Amino acid sequence: MLFHExxxxxxxxxxxxxxxxxYKLLPDGRxxxxxxxxxxxxxxxxxxxxxxxxxxxxxxxxxxxFPRSRLxxxxxxxxxxxxxxxxxxxxxxxxxxxxxxLLGRKSAGEKIASFLVRLAERQESRGGEPDHLALTMTRGxxxxxxxxxxxxxxxxxxxxxxxxLISQKSLTEIELIDRDQMMDxxxx
Amino acid sequence: MLFHExxxxxxxxxxxxxxxxxYKLLPDGRxxxxxxxxxxxxxxxxxxxxxxxxxxxxxxxxxxxFPRSRLxxxxxxxxxxxxxxxxxxxxxxxxxxxxxxLLGRKSAGEKIASFLVRLAERQESRGGEPDHLALTMTRGxxxxxxxxxxxxxxxxxxxxxxxxLISQKSLTEIELIDRDQMMDxxxx
DNA sequence: CGACTATTTGAAACGATTCAAACCCGGTGG
DNA sequence: CCACCGGGTTTGAATCGTTTCAAATAGTCG
Numbered sequence: 001m002l003f004h005e006x007x008x009x010x011x012x013x014x015x016x017x018x019x020x021x022x023y024k025l026l027p028d029g030r031x032x033x034x035x036x037x038x039x040x041x042x043x044x045x046x047x048x049x050x051x052x053x054x055x056x057x058x059x060x061x062x063x064x065x066f067p068r069s070r071l072x073x074x075x076x077x078x079x080x081x082x083x084x085x086x087x088x089x090x091x092x093x094x095x096x097x098x099x100x101x102l103l104g105r106k107s108a109g110e111k112i113a114s115f116l117v118r119l120a121e122r123q124e125s126r127g128g129e130p131d132h133l134a135l136t137m138t139r140g141x142x143x144x145x146x147x148x149x150x151x152x153x154x155x156x157x158x159x160x161x162x163x164x165l166i167s168q169k170s171l172t173e174i175e176l177i178d179r180d181q182m183m184d185x186x187x188x
Numbered sequence: 189m190l191f192h193e194x195x196x197x198x199x200x201x202x203x204x205x206x207x208x209x210x211y212k213l214l215p216d217g218r219x220x221x222x223x224x225x226x227x228x229x230x231x232x233x234x235x236x237x238x239x240x241x242x243x244x245x246x247x248x249x250x251x252x253x254f255p256r257s258r259l260x261x262x263x264x265x266x267x268x269x270x271x272x273x274x275x276x277x278x279x280x281x282x283x284x285x286x287x288x289x290l291l292g293r294k295s296a297g298e299k300i301a302s303f304l305v306r307l308a309e310r311q312e313s314r315g316g317e318p319d320h321l322a323l324t325m326t327r328g329x330x331x332x333x334x335x336x337x338x339x340x341x342x343x344x345x346x347x348x349x350x351x352x353l354i355s356q357k358s359l360t361e362i363e364l365i366d367r368d369q370m371m372d373x374x375x376x
Numbered sequence: 377c378g379a380c381t382a383t384t385t386g387a388a389a390c391g392a393t394t395c396a397a398a399c400c401c402g403g404t405g406g
Numbered sequence: 407c408c409a410c411c412g413g414g415t416t417t418g419a420a421t422c423g424t425t426t427c428a429a430a431t432a433g434t435c436g
Contacts, residue, residue, distance in 0.1 A: 024289045026375050032289040046278040053285060079267045086270060089277040090234040096284035097241060101212045101220040103291035104335030108392070139415065147292030149393055154416055171401090171415075187214050296424070327383065337425055342384055359383075359433075 018061030206249030
């Protein structure tokens with residue numbers, strides 16, 4: 001675990017290798033994962049005095065740590081740095097709104113399809129195989145990201161397998177077989 | 189309607205009076221409202237070339253319109269303006285994550301309770317009566333904001349009324365009677 | 377007052393969850 | 407080398423919360 005919701009937000013990180021999940025918890029333990037970070041992503045930017053979410057490594061992780069005070073000084077020196085981070089925050093906001101649509105209005109099948117397609121696009125944009133997905137998260141993580149239970153995630157993926165939409169080499173290796181039909185299921 | 193998802197994003201607005209809802213639609217018409225804007229709020233900031241959501245007035249509205257090109261020029265001139273907008277974007281991101289937790293993990297009762305409490309806090313922070321809520325949105329809007337149906341919103345509020353948590357002077361006027369117990373139901 | 381729309385309420389249906397058990401797989405020690 | 411363990415995963419059956427469909431009621435505006 002990297003830090004917890006409520007911890008004083010002294011640092012901003014830039015992930016250089018590995019993968020991180022950020023999430024919020026309810027008092028009774030229910031969890032909502034709000035994002036999976038990949039190398040290049042920033043962590044802790046939105047925080048003011050305290051982090052508003054918890055962050056936990058999914059794999060071994062390397063990151064660049066900046067004291068928040070230093071960052072503020074850099075903003076004064078290099079306005080285009082702040083400009084870039086502003087863009088990044090806006091991009092995240094757009095993604096967050098997509099995720100709200102997913103959480104509030106999509107069925108389990110649509111959620112899983114959207115998730116797999118987005119993961120494929122993300123991997124493609126970093127130069128990976130477009131249809132060969134390497135999942136860095138467990139079924140439980142996927143469930144808590146999509147607002148489902150582990151069982152529903154598992155069942156839905158089994159169904160997709162039976163329908164020939166995906167195939168599964170191992171627990172963490174998924175292949176998208178019919179991406180177009182997958183995007184239809186995603187409804188967006 | 190002010191603009192539609194996909195429209196070219198020529199303007200940024202600052203709402204001066206009235207209230208606006210922003211939302212995303214699925215091809216089949218399902219709708220997710222991602223925010224209700226109140227005077228002082230910005231609209232269209234996150235957009236790059238095209239708006240990523242639609243915006244619609246809930247009441248009569250007055251707003252300040254900036255051409256996007258002008259705004260970019262202002263950033264060069266007044267770096268602290270961009271700094272302020274960066275802060276605002278970060279605050280919105282924090283709210284968006286709260287909303288994801290709500291949509292993904294809260295029950296209908298918890299959603300409605302959270303919604304009413306947040307509305308009360310928002311109104312309080314603008315100097316209104318803390319327990320006397322003036323709803324600017326319909327039951328349908330509330331449903332599409334919370335990922336519920338109109339009927340569930342209505343039923344849940346009736347239940348709260350029966351339990352003495354709220355009282356209803358008219359359709360748009362709600363009074364929070366037991367705010368503490370309300371916050372307990374909100375689970376956050 | 378009458379017509380139209382939004383809201384409330386009720387009953388049935390459905391999708392996702394819960395609870396339970398079986399399975400798979402990598403790691404450990406006999 | 408293989409039996410065993412423990413975690414995560416898959417599958418099944420029953421249950422539950424929310425939705426859907428339908429009808430009644432309340433509210434708004436001409």
